[in-house]
Amino acid sequence: MAAVAAETTTGQSEWEVAVPEKPLKEKVYFENLKAQVIDTELCSRCLTCAAVCPALPEGITLTADDKVGFPDYEEKCLDCGACVRVCPRFEYEPKSGLGEYTDFIAGQSKRFKGQDGAMVTELIVSAIEMGLIDRGLFVGRDNRWATNIFHVRDPEQLAITTLGGTKYTFASVLPELKRAVLLTKSGVGVVGTPCIVSGVRKLQQEFPIFREKVKLVVGLFCTENFHHTEISDYLQKKGVDFSKLVKTDITMGKFIATMTNKTVKFKVKALEKILPSGCNVCTDFTAVEADASVGSVGSAAGFSTVAVRNENARRVVEFIKKRGYADFGEGKPEELAFLVGHKKKRAENIPGFQDQEDK
């Protein structure tokens, strides 16, 4: 009977949950989130809130206009406050700069093809091979370039060539991360824009299951991203045929859509009209909270720039070096100065920022 007694001690029947403060006391938490983040156009569309919202299946989702919402919140919000606890922009502390790093390198994978040097793919796959994680979440796409999320558990899955490469469209990485965390045995690796990385850190700060199971967070350098309907309408107007589109890229101030038969180029400035409001107030270019951040600027063409920030990522890079999976060179942090500065200036667009400056 000893075993039976032991089993009953594996759980608790009483516990406490700290509830966050409500600026609008009379309203449900979602209305607070809406008032503070969504209506003020601070929302980055990171979907951290949707990852934890328990009011399934009607809870926080994407509305028809590709924005974050909860159509029936007055009826269906459970008023638990989880969304407010995890939203990185509820009490927005904008981060910027290069962040802390131990190594700043350029890398080119010998095994995989990617947007630049495919170092993101290399980091995740190597982490799987090391046994650090048993799955990595990749952002794939359909033939209309709408994003979808893949759990990569085996390097062979990278035969799906659409998994690497940049999609300039928001992706539901974090709701899928929640599922991955509940499924994984050893751990999950996740890739995302700086806003997604901040969301992961908030989830880890609030909930032990994310602390224990998310073992590698790879951030991407990011100036902006787009809503799918808006960017695809625009690209179509510019003569981009999605059935022939193989790569999208932003370099040297130009948006380049490479198709099998031709290439369409135009200035990124032209996309300002459809710049999402959340990106307009985003100051983090290098994903300062990631374990490693990867981008295109700061290294030669064909290479990815990698800022290694934490011990776990450093061990993965060591593993890649030891196996000879990639060629390495020096990264040039000074080349990031312009974009880092460009994004830092966006703090001016944050409501209340001017008032604070004036005081």
Add this chain to the structure above:
Amino acid sequence: MKKVSVSEQGLVEKAKRHAAAVGVAMKESVTPLTATVFYPRERKKMPDNFRGYLLFDPEKCINCWECAFICPANAIQMKKAPAPNNRFYPTVDYGKCIFCHFCIDSCSGGALRTTKIHDVAYREMGEMLTLTEEMIEPPEIIREDKKSVEYEIEKDDLHLKRTREVDGLFVEPTPPVEIPMVSQCVDRASCLGCRVCEEVCESGAISSSSAEGVLEAEGVLRMKIDIEKCTGCGLCVKECSMQILRLVRRGK
């Protein structure tokens, strides 16, 4: 190689054995000892754990599909009951069933049970596929037997024991073994405080300090599972989106 040979017997021994054989032959011609059961006028008495025709009680079925998964002959298919029920219940194809009764052993609700019926007649193969609704009541039974028969071994011989009674075809099912379980929280810090568990619990076992004003005053939500009230149904475990509730064995 070893050859089998007839054992050496003396004349006296041989004569003795012949005499015994003639004795048995004479006895049989006067009182013959047959092992034949005159079915259908009499039936063999079956033990209570006889693996026969299956009966099914949908009230006890928890729709877990275990019987269909375990059936080694693939005789069980789950069929959806019409709306508003919409649940899946087993059907049995007696053209395939090998009467192993793994299904009964696997049924945690005790919905499947055995009978001593072993002689169902079908007009065609298709009829052997027995639908759920046909498994609730036994098939039409025509009984012509007046006696039941048991084999008995008496003085090294097989005897038939006939009794003037009709053996019952139905046995009380053995109730499934219930393991008392109780819901517990295994990761308190990951609780959202959504109270979905409290909402779904039909026994009122989960409570929270969410009453008007209390939350605001205390700044914390207090969650409690009353293990006296918890029936271990597992609904809360299924519905908790953070998957932090587990059913654990109830301690003594």
